[in-house]
Structures are given as C-alpha cells and as structure tokens.
Amino acid sequence: MAAxxxxxxxxxxxxxxxxxxxxxxxxxxxxxxxxxxxxxxxGCGKSTLLRMMAGLExxxxxxxxxxxxxxxxxxxxxxxxxxxxxxxxxYPHMSxxxxxxxxxxxxxxxxxxxxxxxxxxAAMLELAPYLDRRPRELxxxxxxxxxxxxxxxxxxxxxxxxxxxxxxxxxxRVQTRMELQKLHRExxxxxxxxxxxxxxxxxxxxxxxxxxxxxxxxxxxPMEVYAKPASTFVAGFIGSPAMNLLxxxxxxxxxxxxxxxxxxxxxxxxxxxxxxxxxxxxRDGPLVLGLRPEHxxxxxxxxxxFGFAVEMVESLGADSYAYGLGGGGTLIARVxxxxxxxxxxxxxxxxxxxxxxWFDAANGKRxx
Amino acid sequence: xxxxxxxxxxWLPLLLVAPQLAVTLVFFVWPASQALYGSLFVEDxxxxxxxxxxxxxxxxxxxxxxxxxxxxITVLFSVAVAGLGLGVSLLLAVFAxxxxxxxxxxxxxxxxxxxxxxxxAGVLWMFMFDPSVGVAAWALKRMxxxxxxxxxGHQAMALVVFAAAWKQVSYNFIFFLAxxxxxxxxxxxxxxxxxxxxxRRFFDIVFPLLTPTTFFLxxxxxxxxxxxxxxxxxxxxxxxxxxxxxxxxFKIFQxxxxxxxxxGAAAQSVILMLIVVALTVAQFRYVEKKVNY
Numbered sequence: 001m002a003a004x005x006x007x008x009x010x011x012x013x014x015x016x017x018x019x020x021x022x023x024x025x026x027x028x029x030x031x032x033x034x035x036x037x038x039x040x041x042x043g044c045g046k047s048t049l050l051r052m053m054a055g056l057e058x059x060x061x062x063x064x065x066x067x068x069x070x071x072x073x074x075x076x077x078x079x080x081x082x083x084x085x086x087x088x089x090x091y092p093h094m095s096x097x098x099x100x101x102x103x104x105x106x107x108x109x110x111x112x113x114x115x116x117x118x119x120x121x122a123a124m125l126e127l128a129p130y131l132d133r134r135p136r137e138l139x140x141x142x143x144x145x146x147x148x149x150x151x152x153x154x155x156x157x158x159x160x161x162x163x164x165x166x167x168x169x170x171x172x173r174v175q176t177r178m179e180l181q182k183l184h185r186e187x188x189x190x191x192x193x194x195x196x197x198x199x200x201x202x203x204x205x206x207x208x209x210x211x212x213x214x215x216x217x218x219x220x221x222p223m224e225v226y227a228k229p230a231s232t233f234v235a236g237f238i239g240s241p242a243m244n245l246l247x248x249x250x251x252x253x254x255x256x257x258x259x260x261x262x263x264x265x266x267x268x269x270x271x272x273x274x275x276x277x278x279x280x281x282x283r284d285g286p287l288v289l290g291l292r293p294e295h296x297x298x299x300x301x302x303x304x305x306f307g308f309a310v311e312m313v314e315s316l317g318a319d320s321y322a323y324g325l326g327g328g329g330t331l332i333a334r335v336x337x338x339x340x341x342x343x344x345x346x347x348x349x350x351x352x353x354x355x356x357x358w359f360d361a362a363n364g365k366r367x368x
Numbered sequence: 369x370x371x372x373x374x375x376x377x378x379w380l381p382l383l384l385v386a387p388q389l390a391v392t393l394v395f396f397v398w399p400a401s402q403a404l405y406g407s408l409f410v411e412d413x414x415x416x417x418x419x420x421x422x423x424x425x426x427x428x429x430x431x432x433x434x435x436x437x438x439x440x441i442t443v444l445f446s447v448a449v450a451g452l453g454l455g456v457s458l459l460l461a462v463f464a465x466x467x468x469x470x471x472x473x474x475x476x477x478x479x480x481x482x483x484x485x486x487x488x489a490g491v492l493w494m495f496m497f498d499p500s501v502g503v504a505a506w507a508l509k510r511m512x513x514x515x516x517x518x519x520x521g522h523q524a525m526a527l528v529v530f531a532a533a534w535k536q537v538s539y540n541f542i543f544f545l546a547x548x549x550x551x552x553x554x555x556x557x558x559x560x561x562x563x564x565x566x567x568r569r570f571f572d573i574v575f576p577l578l579t580p581t582t583f584f585l586x587x588x589x590x591x592x593x594x595x596x597x598x599x600x601x602x603x604x605x606x607x608x609x610x611x612x613x614x615x616x617x618f619k620i621f622q623x624x625x626x627x628x629x630x631x632g633a634a635a636q637s638v639i640l641m642l643i644v645v646a647l648t649v650a651q652f653r654y655v656e657k658k659v660n661y
Binding site: 054055056075076077081082083085086087089090091092093102103106107150154 | 552554555557558559560561562563564565568572573576577579
C-alpha cells in the first residue's frame with residue numbers, strides 16, 4: 001500500500017508546433033488506502049491519466065510518485081501496480097487459475113505460495129469452481145471477477161480500475177459495485193478508479209476528481225462535490241438529473257434569465273423567467289444560477305419564486321420529473337408522486353436559499 | 369444463426385454451383401483421375417502402346433533409392449523453407465506492428481515480393497549468386513566463402529531454400545501482421561503490468577495467441593514447398609548438382625518429361641496428392657478443434 005502523488009502531470013501527443021496537449025497539469029495527493037474516482041465525460045483524459053500511472057503512457061511533464069518513489073521512468077512491471085481493464089484483458093489461452101497466477105509466476109513466487117494465494121482470492125470472489133475453465137467459458141460478471149482476482153493476488157501497492165463495470169448489465173453493475181466496496185474495505189489498498197458513470201463515482205469514491213477536457217475541475221468528497229460544485233461543468237455533470245443552470249442578470253433579489261439561444265432549436269422560444277430570490281445574489285450583473293431539480297418544491301401561486309410551463313412529465317413511481325422550457329433551455333423539477341404536474345400548465349416552484357449555486361457567467365467558476 | 373435458403377426447385381441451386389463444379393471437374397478432378405489412371409500403366413518409349421501393370425509403378429518407386437533420396441531432400445527442403453519463411457516473416461511482422469510512422473509504406477514494400485513469379489524469383493537469386501558474375505557470390509568470396517552452388521550440393525540447397533522462402537515471407541508477413549493486429553493491445557498491457565518484459569510477453573501471450581495463424585501458415589508453407597517451388601528449382605539448380613536439390617515435384621517433371629516414364633511420374637503425382645490431402649485434413653481437424661479463444 002502506498003500514497004500516490006500527482007504533481008503537475010501533463011500529457012501531450014506529437015511534438016513541437018503540432019503538439020496536442022490533452023492533460024493540462026493535474027495535481028493531486030492520494031492518501032494511503034484511499035479510494036479515488038476519476039470521473040468525467042469521454043475524452044476528458046481520465047483514462048489517459050490512469051494509464052500514465054500504470055506506465056502504459058509516457059508522462060510528458062510533471063511527476064507521478066507511488067509510495068514516495070517517482071515512477072516516471074519506471075516500466076509498468078516495476079511500479080507495483082495492478083490494473084483492471086474495461087474489457088478485462090484476460091489471457092484467453094490460459095485457465096482462470098493460470099490467469100491469476102501469471103503475475104506471481106513471473107515474479108518468481110514459489111509455486112505453493114502461488115497456489116494458496118490464488119485459492120484464497122478465488123474463494124473470496126466465488127471463483128473456486130471455475131479455476132480450470134478458460135475465460136471464454138465464463139459469463140461477463142465472472143470474467144470481471146477473474147480480472148479483479150488477478151489484481152488481488154499480486155497484492156500490489158495500488159489498484160487501477162479502468163471503467164471495470166461498463167461492460168456489465170445494470171443489475172450486475174450494482175452488485176459488483178458493492179463487492180468492490182467490500183473488497184476495498186477488506187484490503188484497504190490505494191485505488192484509482194476511472195468511470196464516466198456518476199453513480200459509480202458517488203457511491204465508490206472517498207474522493208472524486210472530476211475531469212473535463214484534461215483539467216481537474218474539482219477534487220473533493222462526493223457529497224462536497226454535489227453540495228458545492230466548483231464550476232458549471234461539475235454542477236451539470238454530478239447529480240442526476242443534471243442541475244438546472246440558468247443564465248441571467250441579477251439585481252438585488254431579482255434574477256431575470258436572458259433568452260439565450262438554446263443549444264437545440266426549439267419550436268417555441270423559451271420565455272425569460274423572472275425569479276424572486278430568497279436572499280440577494282452575491283453580486284449584481286450577469287451570473288449563472290444553478291438549481292438542482294430535487295431542490296425545487298411546488299408551491300402555491302402566491303409563494304412561488306418562479307414557474308414554468310410543463311411540457312412533459314416522466315413518472316418514475318416514487319417521484320416524477322417535470323420538464324419545461326425557460327431561462328434559455330430545458331428546466332427539470334422533481335416533484336413527489338402525490339402532486340403530478342399537469343402538462344401545459346404553469347408549475348409554480350420555490351426553493352431554499354441554501355440550495356442556490358452561483359457561477360460566474362464568463363468562466364463558469366463558482367461564485368457562491 | 370446462419371440464415372439458410374430453401375430452394376423449391378432443384379435446378380436453380382444446381383445452376384448456381386455449376387461454374388464452381390465445372391472448374392473443379394475440368395481442372396482438378398479430371399487431371400487427378402488421369403494421373404491415377406496413368407499410374408497403373410507402363411508406356412513404351414514412343415508412346416504408342418501402354419500396358420496395364422497394376423501397382424507395379426508404385427512398388428518400383430518404393431524400391432527406388434533415388435525416390436527415397438528425393439523424398440528426404442523434399443522433407444529437408446520443406447522444413448527449411450517453412451521454418452525460414454515463418455521465422456523471418458514473424459520477426460518482420462512483430463517489428464512492423466511496432467512501427468508507427470510510415471507503417472503503411474513499410475508494410476506495402478514487404479508485400480511486394482509475393483507478386484514476383486516463382487521462376488522470376490529463382491532467376492533473380494540465380495544471378496545474384498552466380499559463381500562467376502553474381503554480386504552476392506562475389507561478396508561471399510570476398511568474405512572467404514568459396515561459393516559455388518553449381519558444384520556444392522549444400523550450397524545449392526541453401527540457395528533454393530533462400531529463394532523459395534524469400535517469396536513466401538511476404539505472404540506469411542501479411543497473415544502474421546493481421547494476426548498480431550487482432551490481439552487486443554490491452555492483453556499486452558496487462559502482461560506488462562503483470563511484470564512480463566517484451567520477450568516474455570511475446571512467448572507467453574503473443575505467440576500462443578498466434579498459434580492458429582502459425583499453424584495455418586505452416587500447412588500453407590509446406591504445401592508451397594512441396595508443390596509450388598518447381599519454378600524456383602528449375603530456374604536456379606534444375607535439381608542439381610548430382611540431384612542434391614531434386615525435390616519430388618521436380619523429379620516428377622524429370623522422370624515424366626525428360627525420362628519419358630509417364631507411368632512412374634503419374635504414380636509419384638498420386639503420392640503427392642495423398643500427401644496434400646493428408647495435410648489439408650490435418651489442418652482442418654486442428655482448426656476446427658481450436659477455432660478461437
């Protein structure tokens with residue numbers, strides 16, 4: 001087990017004038033035994049960053065240290081890390097046992113020791129009956145467990161997971177997610193986990209690194225990221241459904257949305273909203289107001305801070321989502337099952353002061 | 369599931385396979401049956417009469433020291449050609465697989481020799497190694513090797529092996545390269561993280577996963593060495609010196625057309641046919657057993 005340090009880590013492809021930088025300097029300290037989730041949309045550089053830690057990609061600038069040792073120039077085999085790949089990368093010509101034993105065999109561990117370690121890992125992962133099968137004879141979930149077993153038997157300093165659950169079906173994903181948590185509690189090995197799924201990120205990570213276009217937008221505990229997103233990107237990415245982001249002008253306790261051109265061509269242009277704020281905005285002028293759908297509460301017409309015309313309702317049983325237009329885009333409000341909003345009617349809404357998120361209109365950074 | 373078409377009438381499917389059947393019948397079945405038929409007869413030197421002798425031609429072959437010798441030569445030649453051809457092409461393919469810049473150009477250039485006809489390839493090598501005018505022969509002599517494949521049987525063998533393997537390298541290369549490309553990069557990466565160095569990764573992961581390709585190529589190369597190298601041998605050594613490079617196909621030509629022993633040559637062809645059938649059956653058995661991982 002070891003701490004991992006990222007210091008100004010950059011990655012660029014090509015050289016000279018044609019150089020294309022894809023990771024623009026990431027700094028992060030991962031404590032010994034911590035479970036860190038790198039989360040972001042496809043192409044944000046999260047997998048590249050993980051592969052740089054594994055030694056599969058060169059580090060263009062900056063330093064990565066594992067257990068206090070700078071590993072920039074070390075081969076993957078000398079870094080003492082284990083990685084679980086998205087497609088599991090099991091050796092198809094070897095049995096489950098051989099797959100799990102391969103890393104130990106290369107490192108010259110005694111055969112008896114290998115056997116006990118493999119048996120133990122197999123028992124823990126419920127793979128014991130399959131030890132002599134080939135990977136192709138296993139189901140997706142079993143293959144996934146073999147990939148984890150291969151990492152576990154090595155007892156490395158760091159586990160690296162590259163979207164390990166994305167090839168599983170929804171039910172299995174939830175189950176494996178819990179197993180992963182259990183395994184981490186048991187081994188307490190420093191883990192870095194890449195995913196684009198924010199549910200996985202929220203449930204697995206002790207801390208998240210939210211990445212966007214090669215930049216770490218925010219590093220923090222899941223609830224902290226949820227409660228205080230550092231930018232409009234994080235606000236829109238973490239939380240489901242996404243936070244409503246309203247562009248407009250603030251003046252005292254009034255916030256009037258600007259009728260910006262929406263990303264999608266809309267049949268009816270969204271009318272500007274005039275929102276009555278519970279407390280004045282942190283400053284007057286152009287701002288972005290973020291309101292999570294789950295923090296919008298239906299109110300009586302008199303107490304409403306704003307309202308929007310409901311275009312569509314999705315009922316999920318426990319509660320429903322009301323979709324409407326306003327403030328230059330789609331608005332979503334979560335309403336309890338009891339009050340099903342009516343389509344084409346204006347839904348009056350209110351919200352509490354502590355649920356307002358303010359972002360700079362120009363750079364998207366959090367203001368308050 | 370495979371989609372099968374059920375025809376209501378019998379003549380349409382027959383019509384559809386007719387061209388293939390015609391080609392097979394005219395170019396394969398008919399000559400093969402002629403050879404089988406011919407192998408049971410002895411013709412006189414003028415080709416005016418033939419006499420049925422049963423398996424006498426075959427028995428003659430088995431008692432012929434030259435035939436056994438030729439058989440040995442062929443086995444040696446085939447193993448050498450297949451071994452060299454596969455080894456060199458695998459090495460080239462592994463390197464080409466790593467090349468990033470200019471990979472296309474490199475790969476295309478490596479494929480070119482396959483377009484050269486065997487006889488031309490043979491002539492090419494013959495000129496290069498000609499003891500009196502060849503560039504390579506001159507260079508070898510400068511290095512102290514007394515090169516004269518016209519007199520030295522071992523050198524003659526080495527030369528035809530090189531010439532025959534050279535042509536096959538590009539063919540093997542394409543297949544190996546395709547096979548290498550088909551191996552998921554993540555497997556190699558997983559092995560690297562597991563602690564395997566480049567050589568270990570190759571022998572533990574890459575080579576086993578290439579086995580189906582390698583086996584297919586082995587069969588193809590052996591068949592090539594057995595049957596398709598007539599042009600090379602004819603152009604370079606004509607079976608000489610002193611029958612040192614007289615492989616089975618060349619011996620058939622020698623006995624049948626130079627020696628006028630039509631029946632004996634036909635019997636040799638039949639034996640060759642049996643060998644290729646056995647090889648093909650072996651290949652299909654194997655391929656069916658381990659279709660994929």
